[in-house]
Amino acid sequence: MTFTRYAIYFAPPATAEWTQFATRWLGWDMEAGTEVAHPGLDGVDVAAVTEVPRKYGLHATMKPPFRLREGQSVTALQEACATLAASQCAIMMEGLEIARLGRFLALRPLGDTAALNALAAACVQELDMFRSPPSAAELEHRRASRLTPDQDANLVKWGYPYVLNAFRFHITLSGRLGKPVLASVQRTLENHLGPLLPKPFRIADLALMGEAEDGRFHLIHRYALSN
16 A cells, blocks of 8 residues: 555554444544444434544554655665664553543543653654655644744644644544533543543554555554563
8 A cells, every 4th residue: 555644653452442442433443444333322423523533543643644755765664663662661651531632532641741752752853864844835734723932843843843842642532522512522432431441551562654545544563662
């Protein structure tokens, strides 16, 4: 399969019960590369709620999607991912919680995130030689979000505003929702997904992802972190 962009994600373990529910919730299994049926939940239009994040699959972004720089190869990127993962330790957090981030819902980690933030920073910085710089149109699009000076500096240097000092690990579960719908969907997720969430929560590998021409992201390979 040919990919237009690549990214480094945390991809939850496919066999975990919480992963399986949340994958059905989004409706796209990025590991299998297939659509999956949404769970039938009274009072929630799951397909509408998850339409925006669906194509990305169940994930947390560690290095945001990028086009491969001219002169670089996918093989070299894969080798660099393996080297990076081998140099980084697996991370243990207290758990995950369902949280509101503005007007969308996501899973957020519980506990000290310093090691997690450092891992994401390593992904951004140490693989940046493979990233093609953003176009003028892409810069303009990002700046329409009224970035802070620090976010704009990140955009210029790293191709994305919300990295390093602006990074917040999260696993997106919805698009932007109105307040009444937001509250209702959060209650539904707390009832159905909440009891399945891991405590503790472990990050044991990094996932190299590829974006297909239809915009859907596919898992290319997992790289185990050092124990």
